Amino acid sequence: MDEHAAGRTAREFADLYERHIDRVYRLCFILLRNSADADDAVQSVFLKLFKHGQTFRDREHEKAWMIVTAKNTCKDILKSWWRSRRVDLDALPENTYWDRHDERRRDVLERLLRLPEKYRTVLYLYYVEDYSVREISRLLDRKESTLQTQLAKGRARLKADWGGKQGEGQPAQGAIGIAEAKRGS
Numbered sequence: 001m002d003e004h005a006a007g008r009t010a011r012e013f014a015d016l017y018e019r020h021i022d023r024v025y026r027l028c029f030i031l032l033r034n035s036a037d038a039d040d041a042v043q044s045v046f047l048k049l050f051k052h053g054q055t056f057r058d059r060e061h062e063k064a065w066m067i068v069t070a071k072n073t074c075k076d077i078l079k080s081w082w083r084s085r086r087v088d089l090d091a092l093p094e095n096t097y098w099d100r101h102d103e104r105r106r107d108v109l110e111r112l113l114r115l116p117e118k119y120r121t122v123l124y125l126y127y128v129e130d131y132s133v134r135e136i137s138r139l140l141d142r143k144e145s146t147l148q149t150q151l152a153k154g155r156a157r158l159k160a161d162w163g164g165k166q167g168e169g170q171p172a173q174g175a176i177g178i179a180e181a182k183r184g185s
Helices: 010-032 035-052 059-081 103-114 117-128 133-140 144-165 175-183
Strands: none
Touching (some): 035 059, 133 144
């Protein structure tokens, strides 16, 4: 790696990568709905960081830049590919963030992926990444009241999706199921 490319040494870049790779991948996966596109988006985010020599005031600024850049990169990918490609939920890869062999987690993930993006992203950031509404507001540049409405509507859609199908061994309805699947309980 050229040490002059971004004003960072290879070690500094590697440290940034290690700090943010999981977060960036999870967000890209939840937005793009498949691992191949998420991998491409992650690569683009870190390439932008490397090429443009972005500097940060502090760790919070660094984290916010990564999330906003990942979100914008995913939007660009969706604009260029979404119309020509469809993702079959049965074709989800076996090695996603959640253990694909756990039926409860698979069910929650598939239901979450069926939600419109505005609900899916907010529910994911809130329940899986443990961001507060205020933090999500800053990351997505949306009003807190809008996010609270989207959380409520997203939970209601998940609850309706489970409807009468919930039985023994199924996750609790709505967002509780997301939290349970995350913890593996």
